[in-house]
Amino acid sequence: MTLVAGVDSSTQNCKVVIRDAATGDLVRSGRAGHPHGTEVDPEHWWQALRTAISRAEGLDGVAAIAIAGQQHGLIALDIDGRVIRPALLWNDTRSAAAARDLVSETGAETYAGRTGTVPVASFTAAKLRWLRDNEPDNAAKVAAVALPHDWLTWRLRGYGPAASSPLGPELGELVTDRSDASGTAYWNPSTGEYDLELFERALGHAATLPRILGPSERAGTAAGTSIVVGAGAGDNAGAALGLGAARGDVVVSIGTSGTVFAVTGRPTSDSTGTVAGFADATGLFLPLVATLNAARVLDAVAGVLDVDHDRLGLLALEAPPGSHGLVLLPYFEGERTPNLPDATATLFGLTLRSTTRPALARAAIEGMLCGLADGLEAVRGQGVETGRILLIGGAAQNAAVQAIAAQTFEPPVVVPRPGEYVADGAATQAAWALTGTRPRWPLSIAAEPAPDHRPVIREQYTRHAP
Numbered sequence: 131m132t133l134v135a136g137v138d139s140s141t142q143n144c145k146v147v148i149r150d151a152a153t154g155d156l157v158r159s160g161r162a163g164h165p166h167g168t169e170v171d172p173e174h175w176w177q178a179l180r181t182a183i184s185r186a187e188g189l190d191g192v193a194a195i196a197i198a199g200q201q202h203g204l205i206a207l208d209i210d211g212r213v214i215r216p217a218l219l220w221n222d223t224r225s226a227a228a229a230r231d232l233v234s235e236t237g238a239e240t241y242a243g244r245t246g247t248v249p250v251a252s253f254t255a256a257k258l259r260w261l262r263d264n265e266p267d268n269a270a271k272v273a274a275v276a277l278p279h280d281w282l283t284w285r286l287r288g289y290g291p292a293a294s295s296p297l298g299p300e301l302g303e304l305v306t307d308r309s310d311a312s313g314t315a316y317w318n319p320s321t322g323e324y325d326l327e328l329f330e331r332a333l334g335h336a337a338t339l340p341r342i343l344g345p346s347e348r349a350g351t352a353a354g355t356s357i358v359v360g361a362g363a364g365d366n367a368g369a370a371l372g373l374g375a376a377r378g379d380v381v382v383s384i385g386t387s388g389t390v391f392a393v394t395g396r397p398t399s400d401s402t403g404t405v406a407g408f409a410d411a412t413g414l415f416l417p418l419v420a421t422l423n424a425a426r427v428l429d430a431v432a433g434v435l436d437v438d439h440d441r442l443g444l445l446a447l448e449a450p451p452g453s454h455g456l457v458l459l460p461y462f463e464g465e466r467t468p469n470l471p472d473a474t475a476t477l478f479g480l481t482l483r484s485t486t487r488p489a490l491a492r493a494a495i496e497g498m499l500c501g502l503a504d505g506l507e508a509v510r511g512q513g514v515e516t517g518r519i520l521l522i523g524g525a526a527q528n529a530a531v532q533a534i535a536a537q538t539f540e541p542p543v544v545v546p547r548p549g550e551y552v553a554d555g556a557a558t559q560a561a562w563a564l565t566g567t568r569p570r571w572p573l574s575i576a577a578e579p580a581p582d583h584r585p586v587i588r589e590q591y592t593r594h595a596p
């Protein structure tokens with residue numbers, strides 16, 4: 131049996147799956163936690179990857195591996211391959227003003243036309259600009275810029291600072307792929323090239339950027355082994371690949387971030403900045419809307435109600451659609467879409483009838499899903515075909531979230547069996563890099579909640595949303 135490994139280095143955890151390359155059967159897996167916070171020393175991610183691999187009983191028998199990861203995070207390296215400061219993550223909003231400055235100097239139309247996106251705080255370009263404005267000494271030291279999956283792939287291949295890596299600080303050996311490059315706001319999805327002028331406008335000077343590999347290209351081998359290393363991908367592109375999402379499938383992922391995206395054959399460019407014109411991991415495109423407030427909205431409300439996720443779901447189903455008029459705008463961490471980095475969460479419609487534990491539980495789920503339903507509408511507004519919804523991510527495992535999703539979204543909702551689809555996409559890519567042929571592993575469906583669209587949920591949310 132030929133084995134392949136896929137990694138999801140996500141915001142909260144590192145997950146490793148090891149699959150049979152021919153059938154896709156899961157052979158073993160492991161995971162390890164990441165530190166909390168929106169600024170993290172990437173060394174923690176490297177250590178978590180090593181721990182997750184060892185919890186998956188190591189890479190014995192594995193012929194190829196690829197790493198997918200959280201997008202956008204800024205890893206700034208000096209000339210010796212050392213990390214200059216902790217990475218700034220996609221959900222770190224301190225770069226909101228820097229994003230506004232970039233857009234006002236360059237123009238939203240220009241950004242959308244040249245990069246497919248209009249940067250907000252999440253994007254790497256905005257983080258570079260923040261570094262330049264706020265930590266000029268650090269900015270001056272930047273010799274290379276990598277994203278989380280690029281840097282982990284580099285480390286896995288044996289590169290890094292001289293003191294801790296066998297192959298040393300070869301910055302020219304950094305690689306990435308189209309999907310993650312498309313989240314930087316200095317890469318052009320139409321040409322497939324970096325926009326070096328926009329990069330330099332953000333950082334203030336030139337630096338080494340990872341070479342962009344094609345979907346099935348090999349990055350090299352894991353240090354000291356003959357294990358093939360694939361290009362890797364951004365996490366959402368990884369999920370699309372892992373699900374085998376076809377044109378017309380919309381993926382709604384409810385993890386730390388909430389994302390809505392669909393595979394399409396042409397690049398998009400939305401100068402309002404709502405839809406990010408990303409690339410996918412197969413050579414196509416992946417228009418995407420992301421929210422900062424997703425599964426952790428439910429974590430927070432479950433905490434307030436002092437219940438676990440299952441009980442939160444049961445409570446929510448005790449209240450009717452619309453939660454007796456209670457509406458939660460769930461901007462606990464500010465928000466990315468809509469672009470409200472300084473917003474906070476608000477509850478509307480508190481009456482004696484709606485001030486109940488069930489209504490609060492339901493309002494949390496409805497509020498979280500309404501942000502994603504707005505995202506679906508925006509993706510559709512880009513002329514993208516949107517058929518069924520594939521609902522994934524930690525919170526998609528909750529039966530109440532599934533049922534309320536079928537009430538919030540108009541298209542039919544399908545819930546794939548619980549799984550690590552980002553890591554599966556990376557494993558698919560590893561098999562592709564190994565054999566030269568993209569594997570088509572079967573997808574099992576766990577639930578198909580009956581269509582039950584209730585317009586009241588979005589109508590009352592829209593009345594309160596900015």
Ligand SMILES: Nc1ncnc2c1ncn2[C@@H]1O[C@H](COP(=O)(O)OP(=O)(O)O)[C@@H](O)[C@H]1O
Binds near residue numbers: 140524526527528
């Ligand atoms: N049954 C559940 N109901 C609601 N939320 C859940 C459930 N199971 C896990 N979660 C939440 O899902 C999140 C993790 O989802 P995941 O997709 O693994 O995140 P990420 O990949 O972004 O780290 C956590 O916030 C967790 O509390």
Ligand SMILES: O=C(CO)[C@@H](O)[C@H](O)COP(=O)(O)O
Binds near residue numbers: 141142202388389420
């Ligand atoms: O910012 C985005 C996509 O644009 C997020 O998807 C991040 O990539 C992190 O995702 P998770 O850790 O929630 O999977």
